[in-house]
Amino acid sequence: MSFILNIETATKNCSVAIAKNGETVLCKEIAEEGYSHAEKLHVFIEEVIAESGISVHDLTAIAVSQGPGSYTGLRIGVSAAKGLCFALNIPLIAVDTLLTLAAQAKVSDGKIIPMLDARRMEVYSAIFSAGLETERAVQAEVIDENSFQDITETVYFVGDCAEKCKPVLTKENFIFLEDIKYPSAAAMGKISYDKFKISDTVDVAYFEPYYLKDFMMTTPSKKQ
Known part of the structure; x- marks a missing residue:
């Protein structure tokens, strides 16, 4: 039996789901203009694990959105996923953000x-x-x-x-299809499970998100 924690933070949607053998059991997510990922992500992780009736030690892998997407969102998601993988000594699976979006x-x-x-x-x-x-x-x-x-x-x-x-x-x-706006971790279950079955994983230490474009810092323009 396989329980995979799926994390999607590449956009404004902070989304976390538990999948059992490729079927999503529970998903918690919220899309906010202010990007509340830093505040919500770890809370959602704890809640989906507890409400799914399993413990963190029952997880067989962690899957995370690899991008492209928000620089900050991707960093938060990948950092959380890496930390869990290191602590639990389980594999990390990278999932294409646009594939997750298309799967919806x-x-x-x-x-x-x-x-x-x-x-x-x-x-x-x-x-x-x-x-x-x-x-x-x-x-x-x-x-x-x-x-x-x-x-x-x-x-x-x-x-x-x-x-x-x-x-x-x-x-x-x-x-x-305007009702499908952001990628959701609920759609990652089958994708991550298929990768898990063939050991399509990434190096936890060296994996980096796929930003596609260089991150650009912007500063507010000064009023004249």
Whole structure:
């Protein structure tokens, strides 16, 4: 029997779930503008373990979102996951953030394109089949009226970019699933379990999140 703790903190959604043999048992999450990950994450971890009726020593692995996404969010999630793995001497599994987001779209045909906001008209995106096979790897790209024009199948867009991308991506075969905004740890269960079964793990000491773009510090502009 396998219990995997899944941690997703790459976006505004602070999300933690317990999965038993790939099936999500319990998930706690909250999406707030102020990024409350530092305050909520460890509380959620303790709660999902206790409410699932297991102890921390029953965990067989920890899975964490590897990015792309928020620099701060990813650091908080990965640090927590590493600490638990070291303390419990269990493996660490890295899960593609955009794959987790795509997995929330339960569709039977077409393409799934998860997109996460990366400032202005730029997004982090990838392309998956309805069966979640990767058809184009993660990349940062600027969205305009020519984006994804070569895809003739139905395209399902998920993520937090609908507001800025919907006025530009207007082809008849483009569908925005606007209720799927952020990746959730609840969708990581099968992904992390499949990786666990084939020992697809990462080095706890050396693993780093996949930021995709260099982190940029910004300072408020001074009023003239």
